[in-house]
Amino acid sequence: MPNHTFLSSFWEGFQIVKSHQTASLITLTLKSNSVAKCLCGLEAEAIHEYQWRHVKEAMLLGVPVELSVQTRRIKC
Secondary structure, eight states, X not given: XXXXXXXXXXXXXXXXXXXXXXXXXXXEEEEEOSOOBOTTSSBOSEEEEEEXXXXXXXXXXXXXXXXXXXEEEEEO
């Protein structure tokens, strides 16, 4: 399993849990590494929903990068 420590530093609050590279695309899968908090600042008691978002990122070493980011909808 590759060590993603250096790359993870580019997306604060997230860690890379999976990566895949082809000649034309690098795909990185990110998950939050922080505790879910409500807008009021308290720790969330429940996660209402998880969703995956796909974001086109800047190029890395001349290859386009796509991020698959897990987002959370929180119930306060």
